[in-house]
Amino acid sequence: MNLDLTQQFLTENDCYKSGRTIKPQGVMVHSTGVAQPDPEVFIGRWNQPDVAKCVHAFVGRERVIQTLPWTMRGWHAGTGTSGRSANNTHISFECCEPAGHTYQGGEMIGYNVEANRPYFDDLYRNAVGLTAMLCQQFDLDPLEPGVVICHAEGYGLGVASNHGDVLQWWPKYGVTMDQFRRDVAQAMEDSGSEDEEDDMTQERFDELMDSYLARRTQLGPSEWSAPARKWAEAAGIVAGDGDGSFRYRSFTTREETLQMLYQLKNM
Ligand SMILES: [Zn+2]
Numbered sequence: 002m003n004l005d006l007t008q009q010f011l012t013e014n015d016c017y018k019s020g021r022t023i024k025p026q027g028v029m030v031h032s033t034g035v036a037q038p039d040p041e042v043f044i045g046r047w048n049q050p051d052v053a054k055c056v057h058a059f060v061g062r063e064r065v066i067q068t069l070p071w072t073m074r075g076w077h078a079g080t081g082t083s084g085r086s087a088n089n090t091h092i093s094f095e096c097c098e099p100a101g102h103t104y105q106g107g108e109m110i111g112y113n114v115e116a117n118r119p120y121f122d123d124l125y126r127n128a129v130g131l132t133a134m135l136c137q138q139f140d141l142d143p144l145e146p147g148v149v150i151c152h153a154e155g156y157g158l159g160v161a162s163n164h165g166d167v168l169q170w171w172p173k174y175g176v177t178m179d180q181f182r183r184d185v186a187q188a189m190e191d192s193g194s195e196d197e198e199d200d201m202t203q204e205r206f207d208e209l210m211d212s213y214l215a216r217r218t219q220l221g222p223s224e225w226s227a228p229a230r231k232w233a234e235a236a237g238i239v240a241g242d243g244d245g246s247f248r249y250r251s252f253t254t255r256e257e258t259l260q261m262l263y264q265l266k267n268m
Contacts, residue, residue, distance in 0.1 A: 004130040005064035011048045016055030021074040025139045027148040028132050029078060029091040029155055030181070031056065032166040036102045038120070040066045043095065058094040058131060062123045065094075065131050071138070078155055079162030087160040091150075092135055096128055096167060107165045114173050121174050129181065133188035143185040151178055214251065222249035238264045 011017050033043065040059035044066065047055065055076045057069045069075055071092050078087035087093075099120045102112035136143050143149040147158060153168040155161030171181070222230060230249065233239045238261050241247040253261075 004127065004134060006067060006131070006134075007064065008067045009044055009048075010070070011044065011055055011068045013048045013050060014052055014055045015050055016052075016076045017069060017073065018050075019074075022072050023074045023089055023091075025071060025092045025135070025141070026090040027087070027092070027141060027150065028135050028143075029087050029093045029161070030096065030128065030132070030149070030151040030167055030178075031077060031093060031164075032096040032098055032170055034098070034104060034164075034166060036098055036100050038062060038097050038099050040064070040097055043097070044068060056093040056095050059097060060094050060124060060127045060131060061097045062099075062120050062127070065127050071135065078152065078160060081156060081159040081161050083159030085160045087150075087155045090160075091155075092139075094128070094131060096124055096170075098170065107169055109169055109173075112170075112173070118174065121171075125171075125174075125176065125181075129184045129188050132181075132185045133192065136185060137189055137192070143182045143189070149178075149182050149185055151181075154178055217251045218246060218248045220250035222247070233261075236264070236268055238268075 037043070038061060040061040043059055046052070047068070053076065055069060057071060057073070057075050057077075058065055058067045074088055075091075075093045076088060077093035077095075078091065080086045099117045101117075103110045132143065132149055135141070136149070141148050150158065151168060151171075152161055152164045152166045156163050168178075171177075226249070230239075230247070234241075234247070239247055
């Protein structure tokens with residue numbers, strides 16, 4: 002999972018200001034419904050009062066920008082036919098669409114599927130990576146029903162308003178939401194095995210620490226401490242290790258500190 006994730010919170014948005022929180026139980030995927038690939042444009046437009054919508058992140062081709070704390074309640078789903086809202090349960094992100102198309106009755110008009118394939122592949126990878134990261138962070142299973150859903154699915158489940166995203170777009174590439182959920186689960190598995198390789202054991206840490214400390218004893222003292230060293234050695238405040246090394250660049254233990262103070266007191 003290689004995600005370029007930065008934060009620009011929409012602090013001027015009324016949603017952010019209302020400051021309500023959720024315990025995330027899922028992730029809802031949206032797309033903006035506008036031919037505008039630049040997340041910054043949306044952030045500029047949404048970071049002000051009276052916008053009446055707010056999401057947790059914008060996913061672009063190159064990067065992901067988080068725009069609300071993950072546990073803050075977003076305004077992205079509206080209310081569904083059940084009277085419930087995924088705003089209370091789901092973290093949300095908007096996928097930025099490439100330039101060049103328009104909309105008519107919820108359908109993309111003039112969208113060039115092949116020319117936009119590299120854009121889609123990159124954006125999709127970011128969407129998978131972000132969702133996998135969130136599922137890991139909040140201990141969610143993307144394959145469980147209702148956890149990872151798009152806006153259109155949320156409408157079907159009665160927890161979101163009647164929008165078609167992302168099913169007006171992603172299926173043009175043969176990507177279903179089931180496929181997305183499987184890809185998220187796979188990304189989580191892959192990153193889990195990476196973590197295991199990196200796992201630091203106590204034994205390994207101790208080994209590295211011992212070797213670090215041993216190397217420090219080999220370091221010579223700094224020039225600036227020469228007068229102090231000369232004085233301390235002459236006064237017998239530091240005694241060295243008996244082999245001629247004073248280990249000047251090593252750490253001092255509490256008992257060594259006390260011993261030095263004791264020597265000083267008895268000067
Ligand atoms: Zn939506």
